[in-house]
Amino acid sequence: MAGFVGRVAELAALERHLAWVREGRGDQRGRALLLRGRRRVGKSRLVDVFCERSGVPYVVHQATRGEDQDRERARFLDEVLRSSLPDTDPLAGITGVGSWDTALRQLAAVLPDDSPSVVVLDELPWLIEGDPVFEGTLQTVWDRVLSRKPVLLVLIGSDLAMMEQLGAYGRPFHQRGVEMVLPPLSPHEVMRMTGLAPADALDAHLVTGGLPLVCQEWREGESRVDFLARSLDDPTSPLLVSGERMLAAEFPAAVRARQVLGVVGSGERTFSRIASAAGGEDRPLPPGSLNPVLRALVDKRLVAVDTPLSLRPGDRDRRYRVADSYLRFWLAFLESAIPEIERGRGRLVAEAVERGWPSWRGRAVEPVVREALSRLLPDERWPGVREVGGWWPRTNNPEVDLVGTDRAPARAIAFVGSVKWREQRPFDQRALAALARDTLAVPGADGDTPLIAVSRAGFTTEGLAAAYGPERLVEAWAP
Known part of the structure; x- marks a missing residue:
């Protein structure tokens, strides 16, 4: 077994x-x-x-x-x-x-x-x-x-x-x-396979995407830093080669689709930024060329499309992301580093991953958190919640991590929330004040809208309608 x-x-x-x-x-x-x-x-x-x-x-x-x-x-x-x-x-x-x-x-x-x-x-x-x-x-x-x-x-x-x-x-x-x-292994299954604590298991899921071949290489109780150092020291490790094999099978000849996926994987989220990066700042990829490529990537479930969730339709403010956690990590950190790893410089790559890890993880964990809440809800506290998403205006300022509603677009907003997935800093009074301020920008929310928070390192403030830590999130996938 x-x-x-x-x-x-x-x-x-x-x-x-x-x-x-x-x-x-x-x-x-x-x-x-x-x-x-x-x-x-x-x-x-x-x-x-x-x-x-x-x-x-x-x-x-x-x-x-x-x-x-x-x-x-x-x-x-x-x-x-x-x-x-x-x-x-x-x-x-x-x-x-x-x-x-x-x-x-x-x-x-x-x-x-x-x-x-x-x-x-x-x-x-x-x-x-x-x-x-x-x-x-x-x-x-x-x-x-x-x-x-x-x-x-x-x-x-x-x-x-x-x-x-x-x-x-x-x-x-x-x-x-x-x-x-057949889905990938869930965060709960990754936790069981790796023997890690819930917070570390969620990080492991972001790295492995729940792919069994990669997960089974993770030694029981091994830290993320040690796993990456060991895996990146081997050019044939499943962590490294799985991405190449997946994309070779998906794109045997589709150069443009592969290029656009790489742009999305590098962190570009809006249509205009993707067009510029895929075609060049002076000659962005025209909509007539980019639209069918993005549709094909979405159809293949390689790219996911997020729209802001509120009382207003948000289709015009779409954001794109790589749908698979493992590919998201591989495209962001490993694809361009393969030559270094093949030259025996995996240690330098692992150090580069560590430098970029906090900011990358902060955004990469948000879809996982939303899926976890979607599994946990509705419950007695939120009986009417059927959709969990985020909200942002065209300017991206402010960006609200969590919005719970009855449907999309919403008729009523049940809560607005924030995700703080930092190693040591808990969700504090300052974070709560920022969330309360940003809530007022969400169409349909007001000063009485309940506020929730998700934190990796705990909470040091009161005034939240609900607080979720790693243990509670991982429970969303429990049998």
């Missing part, structure tokens, strides 16, 4: 789907499961462990991007032949087939009729990319043949937008599969 902390619930969910097949609960004997999650969150490993523990025969095929389709099908049939499926002898003489329709029907012919089995197609978007009719072919063979077998068909993909669309209305696989999302 090493490296698999926090996946008990997901394994249990897969087992429930297999039990559905085993017990013949539906009008069809088979079930299709669409499993999606961002790259390197452990989808393939999760399914491998599930198959190994399932006690039923299975076959796993992982597609190769850009592979010739004849070779892809030949490899697929070879994997079926060498799998634990009980009667694959009829495939022994087949060296290749001319279509996926034939290949999938060959698979169906050797699946057991009277006992359950599991079939896994990993990197499904790459199969669709290689053969535009694969999606329709899969639907046809599923309807006519595969669904009549007691099989759990697991379709895995890292292209989140494409995987979401597979089951959409008008697509061939609409209403033919159930969906499952």
Whole structure:
């Protein structure tokens, strides 16, 4: 179970789907499961462990991007032949087939009729990319043949937008599969894996993004400084290479999208600043070029869009950020430092990270705090809160970290708050006075609006309607 902390619930969910097949609960004997999650969150490993523990025969095929389709099908049939499926002898003489329709029907012919089995197609978007009719072919063979077998068909993909669309209305696989999302490890799971205190576990989550391959390199109780020093001393460490591999898979040829993501990762948040940095101060990238790139990055879930939350619509004051915590850290500190690390100067890189860490962390933790509060609320104190965001005017002055409302745009503001994620300095009277002043700028808030605060180092002031520390935030992800 090493490296698999926090996946008990997901394994249990897969087992429930297999039990559905085993017990013949539906009008069809088979079930299709669409499993999606961002790259390197452990989808393939999760399914491998599930198959190994399932006690039923299975076959796993992982597609190769850009592979010739004849070779892809030949490899697929070879994997079926060498799998634990009980009667694959009829495939022994087949060296290749001319279509996926034939290949999938060959698979169906050797699946057991009277006992359950599991079939896994990993990197499904790459199969669709290689053969535009694969999606329709899969639907046809599923309807006519595969669904009549007691099989759990697991379709895995890292292209989140494409995987979401597979089951959409008008697509061939609409209403033919159930969906499952595998998230990164949560801050609570990172805390369990690393043995760190809640405050340090949240910092570890900002560095690792909850990616299992990176988290499992974190020694129990190890400080962030020691982890970074050790990881940056090794050019092959998962902390360093995961970012390169993720982006190489996402952007095999999209140079402009990769460039814009790097600009956002460097800290530029507004459309105009991103345009200037991506195109140059003298010749900013024109809106007609930047808009479709940002839309594509948002669709891929690589970039998130935040809008100010208040009684007024805020779409015109959008702010952009890298959606994934790990990529946010990697783009900010590690990408440009790879040559130094490869030259054995990881210590200098670690020192540079430490210099920039306080200011970077102060902003990077805000989305995590908002997600934690969104999980904790509504509660008895805030029964009407359904949205937690921030607020800022076009000038960015003042910026308010937390706004709790009934919806977006809001009809009523429940609270306004501040996040102070500093190592030693608690949230004090001065911070409270600044929050009270800035609250008056938020449309819909006034002097009677309740004030809340989030602090890493505690509180030394009264007058807050609620105060949240690291322990309370991490509890938001507790089982």
